Amino acid sequence: MTYRPLAAAPEADVAVPAPVAEYSARVGVAPGGITPVWRNQLGGLTFRLSLPSGDVEYAKWSPAAAGVDLGSEAERLTWAAGFTSVPRPVRTARHDDGSQLLVTAAVPGDPAVAPRWVAQPERAAGAIGTGLRALHDALPVDDCPFDWSLAARLADAEDPERGRALAAEAPGIDRLVVCHGDACAPNTLINEDGRWSAHVDLGSLGVADFWADLAIAAWSTVWNYGPGFEQYVYDGYGVEPDEERIAFYRDVWDAT
Structure with a gap:
């Protein structure tokens, strides 16, 4: 069996990638409202965003080197959301450095x-x-x-x-x-x-x-x-x- 490192919650403070910080500022999330919740084995990070309205969104950021297509994931989520409980995409973006951002609404659990x-x-x-x-x-x-x-x-x-x-x-x-x-x-x-x-x-x-x-x-x-x-x-x-x-x-x- 090939060993596959497990994704996990970050164990230490992590720097907020610029695309996450920029989106958060645009929707009025204070710096204290950006909480890292997940790091995957490819270097991607997911942050919990506490919006001024009281709603919660999740920002999933993937570095260029990960080779992940978050736009493709957004398409799948949009399709699947019509049938079952999955996060609904709010925003997707591909940045000049090749990194990608997928923001979704929160789901329970x-x-x-x-x-x-x-x-x-x-x-x-x-x-x-x-x-x-x-x-x-x-x-x-x-x-x-x-x-x-x-x-x-x-x-x-x-x-x-x-x-x-x-x-x-x-x-x-x-x-x-x-x-x-x-x-x-x-x-x-x-x-x-x-x-x-x-x-x-x-x-x-x-x-x-x-x-x-x-x-x-x-x-x-x-x-x-x-x-x-x-x-x-x-x-x-x-x-x-x-x-x-x-x-x-x-x-x-x-x-x-």
């Missing part, structure tokens, strides 16, 4: 890796599974303009030879859904009552076999809570684990 839920891993893992099933059931495959198919992913494999080998080993499709594309634990939000409330970070959303999402959602509980909680995800989703497809889609995740 805390990430499934918030300290409260890390301390209750069985409950959190079950909510991840239930939330993922609700997402898959809500998003209409026939109307989805986005692709996350195995062929599309393996075409961009880091090792083309491994990509071709995985394509030759692929199991048949079990059930096509609109997948989240990064169904790791931090991207499910959970309400005070312990139920899922929303999904975030849908930059790879697209049509694929549901095991492509579910295998990773369960795997991420090992990274975030430790071993022993994967079955709670499958139970929450309402399906028995298919070990062949789980292993295959985890290999694909490692390769892409």
